[in-house]
Amino acid sequence: MNYVSTRGKSPAVGFAEAFAQGLAPDGGLYVPETLPSLPGDLLLEEGPMPYPALAWDFFNLFDTDHDSEELIALIDESYGSFSETMTAPLVQLAENLHVLELFHGPTLSFKDFGLQLIGNLFEHQIRHTGEPINVLGATSGDTGSAAIHGLANKKGVNVFILYPKGRIAELQERQMTCTAAKNIFPIPIEGTFDDAQRIVKELMGDLELKNRLRLSAINSINLARILAQSVYYVHAYMQLPLDRRGDVHFAVPTGNFGNVLSGWLAHRMGLPVERFIVATNRNDILHRLFTTGQYASGEVHPSLAPSMDIQIASNFERFLYYFHGEDGKKTAADMAKIAKTGKLKLPNFDPGVFAATRCDDDQILVNIQRAKEEYGYIVDPHTACALQEIDPDRTTVVLSTASPAKFPDVMKKAIGEAPTDPMLDVLKKRKPVRYELEATPAAVRAFLEANAAG
Ligand SMILES: *Cc1c(COP(=O)(O)O)cnc(C)c1O
DSSP states (O other): OOOTTTTTTTOOBHHHHHHHHHHHSSSSSEEESSSOOOOGGGOSSSOOHHHHHHHHHHHHHTTTTOOOOHHHHHHHHHHTTTTTTSSSSSEEETTTTTEEEEETTSSSHHHHHHHHHHHHHHHHHHHHHHOOOOEEEOOOHHHHHHHHHTTTTOOTTTEEEEEEETSSSSHHHHHHHHOOTTTTTEESSSOOHHHHHHHHHHHHTTTTHHHHHTEEOOOOTOOOHHHHHHHHHHHHHSSSOGOOSEEEEEEEOOOSSSSHHHHHHHHTTTTOSSSEEEEEOOOOOOHHHHHHHHEEOOOOOOSSGGGGSSSSOOHHHHHHEEEEEEESHHHHHHHHHHHHSSSEOOOOOOOTOOOOOEHHHHHHHHHHHHHHHSSOOOOHHHHHHHTOOOOOEEEEEEEEEEEEOOHHHHHHHHSOOOOOHHHHHHHTTSOOOOOOSSSSHHHHHHHHHHHHHH
C-alpha cells in the first residue's frame, strides 16, 4: 500500500515513510492511494473480537512495510498498557444510548490509542536504522501527555514538548512533568498554545536543524494516529447487538477533526453508519462549516473543554480531499485560499453523513449534571459536548474522549464531586521536572542543541 499527498505533488511513499515524515514535502497530508474495504464478514460477527486482534486485521490492510510478527508485537505492546481488558468498552446508558469509553490508556484520554502505537513505531524504526531521533511538539494538554507516555524511557529518542505555562490543567501538567524519565523534557513557556506552536513550526521549518537533529513531529496530522483511531469505531459497532446496527449515530467531541475523521474513513471502508455528529464547544468553526458550508477561522476562546479550544482544524484538509473526489489540485487550491484569506466557501455544500452541534460552557455544566441525574453516569467536559443533541430513536454511540478525573475543577463546579483515578494520585506524590525557557525560537533551539539524543 502506498500513500500520496492531499495536495497531489509529492511522490507516493510506503507506510513507514509516510509515518516518519508526518507532513508531505508539498505541505499536504498523507492519505492512502486507495482506501481498502473492511472484510465484509467482520461486520457480521456477533460480539467483538479482542481489540489487538482487530487492530492487527485493520493495520494489515495499510501497513505492508512491517512483517506480520513485528506488527503483532507492536500492537500488543501498545494496547497491553490499557487498564481495561476490553480496551474500548461500550457502556449502555439507556435503551438507545451508549458510551464508548476511550480513556483507559495510560494518560486517560483517547489520544493514547494513536500515541502508544506511534511510540512503539518510533522505537522500532530507531532499532531498525540505528539512528536516534528527537521528537518536538507543542500541546494544549492531552497530546503532550499521551506522547510523553508513549515514548518515556524508550532508547534512542528524546522528547521535547512545549506548553503554555499556567494555561493547562494541573493534572495534565503533572502527567508531563512527573514521569521521572530521563529522555523527557517538558518546556513551559510564557504565552498561549499558539505561541508554543509557532516556535515549533519555525524550528521544524529550518531544514538544516531538522535533518541534523532528526526532528520528528507527533501532532494529529500523522496518518498512523488517524488509522489507529479508526479501529475503535469498528470495535464499537461489533459490541452492538446485531439488530441494533442498522441506524448507528456516532457523536464525537471534536477539535482538530482527527477523531471524527478516523470514524468517517472506517465508514468509507464499509462500516455502516447513518450519521456522524461533530460536537464542538464554543470554538465552533466545524459547526459553522457543516451547517453553512463556510469554513472561517476566528479567535480562540478558552472553554471548560480546553482540548477542543482550536480554530484551525488541521485534519480538515483530509476531509476536503475526499470531498473533492480525491483531487489533489482542487484541495491544494482550497488550502491556498484558506492560507491567504482565513476562509473558504464550499459551493452547493451537502454535509452528507455529517451533522454538527455546538455547546457553550453553561451547557457543558448542564450536560454533565443531566448525565448524572438521568443515567447515573459521570462524563468529562469534552464528552459532555457530545450529549448536546441526541436522537432518542436512533442507536447512538457517544465517544467519551477523556476521564472526568483529569478535570476535577470543572467536575466540582458541575456536580459538586470530582472522581479520582489512582494513576493521577500517584503523580501528585512525585516532584515535577520541567525546563522553563524564554518563549523564543532561539532559546528553544539552544536547549535542543544541548539536550538532543545522538
Ligand atoms: C484532543 C481531544 C479532543 C479533540 O479531538 P480531535 O481529534 O482534535 O478532534 C476531544 N476531547 C479530548 C479529551 C481531547 O484530548
